[in-house]
Amino acid sequence: MRIFNLHVYISTLLLISLVSACSSCSSHSANPSNTEHQVYSTDSLTEGRIKAQRTFLRQERAEIDSFIKNKNWSMERTGTGLYIQNFPSIPSARTPAYGDYVTVAYSSFLLDGSALYSSDSTGALKWRIEKDDSVPIGLHEAVLKMNEGDSSRVILPSHLAYGIGGDQLKVPLKAAVLFKLRLISFSTP
Helix, strand or coil, X not given: CHHHHHHHHHHHHHHHHHHHHHHHHHHHHHCHHHHHHHHHHHHHHHHHHHHHHHHHHHHHHHHHHHHHHHHCXXXXXXXXXXXXXXXXXXXXXXXXXXXXEEEEEEEEEECCCXXXXXXXXXXXXXXXXXXXXXXXXXXXXXXXXXCCCCEEEEEECHHHCCCCCCCCCCCCCCCCEEEEEEEEEEECC
16 A cells, blocks of 8 residues: 555656646746747857867967977978978979879877877878878878978877867877878879
8 A cells, every 4th residue: 555655646746747847848938038048048058169169279289389399390380280390302202182092101199109000000091182081181181291202290180180089099089199101102093
């Protein structure tokens, strides 16, 4: 008998809660000022996310700039945020273009010096510029600034490397990545 009474009691409480929640929902939807408040809340949330992203980008840029300064490197920063320092081998060598197939020897590191991947263990990277998403997007831009045979040092901020989620293996969340590249060859389709 007690179990039955407890069951009735809990059922009654749930029913009262449900009725109360439904009546509160209908009173909110009937009031236009609450709808405006919801839009405002969504806008505030979006603005907050944008502000947080801008703050992160400023911090990441400051960390990269500090890293470069500590290493005493001279690197060019592009409009996308990629940092590159070329070490030309043959000044008159050919330069790849959008759509070309490239073969690149590489090694990659976190800015703390932790080794990630390299062509020594995985083989050279091969992809088609701006047509293939098998490599970080920043590498497409980097090879377009290299001549065949050149070596480069490249720092990709997280948005040009593996993004906010990392690579789920070695690259952590929101990590800038240092690449040492050598453009072995390229071909036009």
